[in-house]
Amino acid sequence: MNVQRRRTKILNLIRTRPVLSQSQLSQRLKAEGCHATQATLSRDLRALNLVKTHAGYKLPDQLGANGDNTERQRLTIIQFMVEVQAAGNLVVVRTHPGNASPVALSLDTIGWKEIVGTVAGDDTILVVTANAATARLVRRRLLALNN
Amino acid sequence: MNVQRRRTKILNLIRTRPVLSQSQLSQRLKAEGCHATQATLSRDLRALNLVKTHAGYKLPDQLGANGDNTERQRLTIIQFMVEVQAAGNLVVVRTHPGNASPVALSLDTIGWKEIVGTVAGDDTILVVTANAATARLVRRRLLALNN
DNA sequence: GCCCCAAAAGAATAAATATGCAAACAAGCG
């Protein structure tokens, strides 16, 4: 079994279902008639530039999607957010200078369906919501983030 | 030092320069007056949903960027690519049925500046290049991928 | 204050991953 074929198999396995460890990967490969030790797989995974998440090895592309984790976003927001106001169907978020971008990214990925989209400047973010009531709701939730 | 502040520090450290191991992270935190053992950091990294790459721990966002690795793309392309033709400033890539998407993604991320963009169907990809000569060049490079 | 509960952290250790080194293998050349 040559390097190329083995690595292709690895990619296919990882694309289809979670692979949690290198020994698990070794077993699944063996089931397909491809023998390799953990040491070899360690080298393969590096060559393929795969990353290890708590849910298994992933292609870098497969990552942005599974953003069900919000702890990181929450911390970024409370770290930089200075002031929040609702204005019509917008929420205006002020941040420490220069830090609007990371906060906006967090708002985009935190998974609140009330947030339609965001526009970030240097220290100001406009968060677009459906209507004024929703804007006020989002404002309240932002203020409540630091428990 | 409470959880929230420590995790914020972790995010900042990781955003600024590579953190290769949890013990290294522990040392850098200590240098900022924040003591924590490796066990605690293991739990923090999971809570923050960070991923481990061969170049250190990263935020999922930081990943698409460092795509200097092409081995994965190369394997995906040679696995599914069936035929390549140049036509004007386009390259037409045929793949095994249903596999145009992963190949197109690989073409998009392999980092060839000659490739302006791609459109994928079910088993066909149109690769847009600047002109006919470039299209022929890309075709040749694709054919040469399987060494 | 004291007591109780829950969350957080550490110590010890199990589990997983990376790596130095030697053996196996492959490709080219005389």
Add this chain to the structure above:
DNA sequence: CGCTTGTTTGCATATTTATTCTTTTGGGGC
């Protein structure tokens, strides 16, 4: 073929990470 050179792999092991179990910490309520 036999020799050299470079790559790939496995084995043994060092290093790193996850987990279990225990201790500490940080609030409420009284």
